[in-house]
Amino acid sequence: MQHDDLLPRDTPVTLIDETGAVVADERYRMPDDDLLLRAYQGLVEGRRINDQAYALVRQGRMAVYPSSHGQEACEVGASLALAERDWLFPTYRDSVAVIARGVEPADAMVLLKGDWHSGYDPAEHHVAPQSTPLATQLLHAAGFAHAAKHRGEDTVVLALCGDGATSEGDFHEAMNFAAVFHLPVVFLIQNNEFAISVPLSRQTAAPSLAHKAIGYGMPGQRVDGNDVAGVLAVLGEAVERARSGGGPSLVEAHTYRMQAHTNADDDTRYREREEVQAWIARDPLTRLRAHLVSRGLLDEAREEQLAAGAESIAAALREALNTDADLDPEDLFRYVRSERSPQLEEQWQLLRGEIERTQLTEAGGRR
Amino acid sequence: MTIAADIDIERSHHVVGTMTMAAALNRALADAIAEDPAVLVFGEDVGTLGGVFRITDGLAERFGEDRCFDTPLAESAIMGTAVGMAMNGMRPVVEMQFDAFALPAFEQVVSHVAKMSNRTRGAVRMPIVIRIPFGGGIGGVEHHCDSSEAYYAHTPGLTVVSPSTPQDAYSMLRAAIASPDPVVFLEPKKLYWSKGEVDTSVTMELGTARVAREGTDVTLLAYAAMVPVALEAAEIAASEGRSVQVIDVRSLSPFDDATVTAAVRSTGRAVVIAEAPGYASVASEIQARVSERCFEHLEAPVRRVTGFDAPFAPPKFEHWYLPDADRVLDAIDSLHWDDEVSA
Numbered sequence: 001m002q003h004d005d006l007l008p009r010d011t012p013v014t015l016i017d018e019t020g021a022v023v024a025d026e027r028y029r030m031p032d033d034d035l036l037l038r039a040y041q042g043l044v045e046g047r048r049i050n051d052q053a054y055a056l057v058r059q060g061r062m063a064v065y066p067s068s069h070g071q072e073a074c075e076v077g078a079s080l081a082l083a084e085r086d087w088l089f090p091t092y093r094d095s096v097a098v099i100a101r102g103v104e105p106a107d108a109m110v111l112l113k114g115d116w117h118s119g120y121d122p123a124e125h126h127v128a129p130q131s132t133p134l135a136t137q138l139l140h141a142a143g144f145a146h147a148a149k150h151r152g153e154d155t156v157v158l159a160l161c162g163d164g165a166t167s168e169g170d171f172h173e174a175m176n177f178a179a180v181f182h183l184p185v186v187f188l189i190q191n192n193e194f195a196i197s198v199p200l201s202r203q204t205a206a207p208s209l210a211h212k213a214i215g216y217g218m219p220g221q222r223v224d225g226n227d228v229a230g231v232l233a234v235l236g237e238a239v240e241r242a243r244s245g246g247g248p249s250l251v252e253a254h255t256y257r258m259q260a261h262t263n264a265d266d267d268t269r270y271r272e273r274e275e276v277q278a279w280i281a282r283d284p285l286t287r288l289r290a291h292l293v294s295r296g297l298l299d300e301a302r303e304e305q306l307a308a309g310a311e312s313i314a315a316a317l318r319e320a321l322n323t324d325a326d327l328d329p330e331d332l333f334r335y336v337r338s339e340r341s342p343q344l345e346e347q348w349q350l351l352r353g354e355i356e357r358t359q360l361t362e363a364g365g366r367r
Numbered sequence: 368m369t370i371a372a373d374i375d376i377e378r379s380h381h382v383v384g385t386m387t388m389a390a391a392l393n394r395a396l397a398d399a400i401a402e403d404p405a406v407l408v409f410g411e412d413v414g415t416l417g418g419v420f421r422i423t424d425g426l427a428e429r430f431g432e433d434r435c436f437d438t439p440l441a442e443s444a445i446m447g448t449a450v451g452m453a454m455n456g457m458r459p460v461v462e463m464q465f466d467a468f469a470l471p472a473f474e475q476v477v478s479h480v481a482k483m484s485n486r487t488r489g490a491v492r493m494p495i496v497i498r499i500p501f502g503g504g505i506g507g508v509e510h511h512c513d514s515s516e517a518y519y520a521h522t523p524g525l526t527v528v529s530p531s532t533p534q535d536a537y538s539m540l541r542a543a544i545a546s547p548d549p550v551v552f553l554e555p556k557k558l559y560w561s562k563g564e565v566d567t568s569v570t571m572e573l574g575t576a577r578v579a580r581e582g583t584d585v586t587l588l589a590y591a592a593m594v595p596v597a598l599e600a601a602e603i604a605a606s607e608g609r610s611v612q613v614i615d616v617r618s619l620s621p622f623d624d625a626t627v628t629a630a631v632r633s634t635g636r637a638v639v640i641a642e643a644p645g646y647a648s649v650a651s652e653i654q655a656r657v658s659e660r661c662f663e664h665l666e667a668p669v670r671r672v673t674g675f676d677a678p679f680a681p682p683k684f685e686h687w688y689l690p691d692a693d694r695v696l697d698a699i700d701s702l703h704w705d706d707e708v709s710a
């Protein structure tokens with residue numbers, strides 16, 4: 001591969017612009033109608049999930065929710081770019097991508113609801129637990145891909161991270177490891193401009209995050225992260241490259257975090273309202289809707305159908321989160337190791353005794 | 368340096384013979400790779416070179432570069448990719464070249480290796496062995512002689528072990544590789560070239576202590592390179608008329624309370640020996656556990672002989688820093704023997 005081929009474009013790949021119009025591209029092809037319609041359904045559902053979860057936090061039903069409102073094209077694109085046998089390695093902000101892979105919405109929210117640290121079996125839908133420590137999951141993805149390659153399987157691994165994570169050492173180590181071993185991994189950076197409050201300019205002086213790829217000897221590409229067609233096309237090419245033995249690649253999706261980092265964050269302290277408002281015009285849903293409507297692929301009846309489907313997901317989410325789970329305190333000790341150590345058993349007996357005494361004493365506790 | 372062993376008997380695939388701890392570890396790795404296609408050995412310089420301590424000598428040549436391989440020089444990458452490989456059905460055995468050079472991997476160890484099983488309610492186990500040459504006594508320069516066991520033993524979800532004999536080195540490493548849980552396997556550098564009998568058919572259960580010497584007057588609790596020091600002290604004490612029991616703790620987590628408690632109750636006196644700094648250490652934990660569990664049986668407070676709360680010593684200061692038999696004997700002498708006589 002020539003060095004020039006490793007460099008991203010000067011401007012992000014866009015296939016559908018903000019008005020819904022097609023942008024001609026010599027290299028990337030528009031996804032077919034069926035895929036675009038599936039993507040649109042994913043966007044509608046993803047937006048509804050984001051907004052429902054955000055509301056549930058305000059109602060005190062969830063501990064915290066890092067919303068991907070505005071980034072749904074990346075979330076849905078990441079999921080749709082993969083085959084069933086492939087694996088996704090998500091972060092805490094990627095609940096929508098996790099759900100798009102098939103994980104039950106209620107199971108995907110277990111971490112954020114506080115009922116456990118993760119709520120699904122990774123092997124069932126090929127989705128790793130959502131990673132909270134930044135960039136660490138990129139190495140897991142590389143290792144997972146290494147094992148697949150070792151056994152001669154054609155599994156592709158897609159790892160997600162944000163712009164802030166690109167400053168972490170593990171980001172560098174994962175890119176390098178994947179490139180050195182020529183592993184079937186696609187790294188997707190959702191550059192949403194902020195790491196909590198810190199802007200991209202404080203993370204890097206590189207021309208773009210995708211430019212980092214050439215330093216590892218892998219191709220990098222930039223894509224408009226609010227254009228799901230562009231995301232699907234660029235990721236699709238990268239996944240195909242990985243599957244056919246072409247090694248890893250890095251994709252930077254330019255998008256924007258429309259809400260605060262989480263409900264606990266106050267984004268008025270570090271960014272202007274005008275800046276946020278400006279991104280509304282670039283919303284991933286409205287532009288794909290405009291595109292589909294202009295091509296006669298979407299009518300009101302279909303819109304209503306999709307909205308109803310999204311609403312039923314939201315209703316299921318509300319019901320799950322408004323129901324208190326039956327928590328078993330012994331779970332604290334059950335999964336620490338494959339066999340409970342004598343120390344853990346002793347500590348469980350201590351806690352069990354406390355709980356039993358509390359139940360016996362009307363006032364509770366020792367008093 | 369060579370890792371060749373004196374093999375007395377080789378029948379079926381088992382071996383009985385005298386070998387160094389390094390050779391025993393090498394043999395354990397080779398046998399594990401041969402028996403289980405899921406076992407992968409990787410790290411820095413473990414391939415062509417055979418490791419800076421030659422523990423992986425010949426493995427890449429014998430089993431191929433896909434079973435034993437060099438990685439980029441990046442400890443977090445070694446650990447983090449091991450997590451991903453374990454998620455995908457492999458049993459990674461990684462080498463951290465030296466104790467202090469394992470620190471860049473610490474986040475992966477604490478945040479993922481140790482927590483993955485708990486996080487996923489046991490759906491994803493981490494059958495990873497993290498081999499770390501540790502401790503001093505070899506005249507190594509700064510960052511090459513640390514005893515970092517407390518960091519790992521403090522972390523729920525990790526099994527932390529360290530052998531003091533070639534036999535244990537073999538059997539313990541095989542058990543660690545077979546374990547469904549992550550094991551931090553601390554190799555005492557000072558003992559790499561110590562020799563002993565090894566029977567590869569001997570199995571051991573992780574989480575168990577070993578009675579290294581029988582005795583009735585006082586119990587020495589030691590692990591890794593401090594076990595030979597305890598045995599030397601016991602030998603000298605015997606010549607002075609004291610019967611000293613030595614327990615090789617060998618499993619720092621989980622801890623074998625049953626064996627240790629029974630031992631200390633039988634003698635009524637105990638000294639804990641470790642070369643790591645003593646403050647907030649494994650030695651402190653052992654001292655606390657023994658004091659809690661054996662209080663009514665104790666004739667004297669449980670004493671500790673540990674490294675000082677100073678960074679590990681430069682080579683020419685090492686002999687002042689490391690606990691030796693004399694320091695252990697002094698501690699034994701302080702265990703209120705006169706009280707017993709006057710009583």
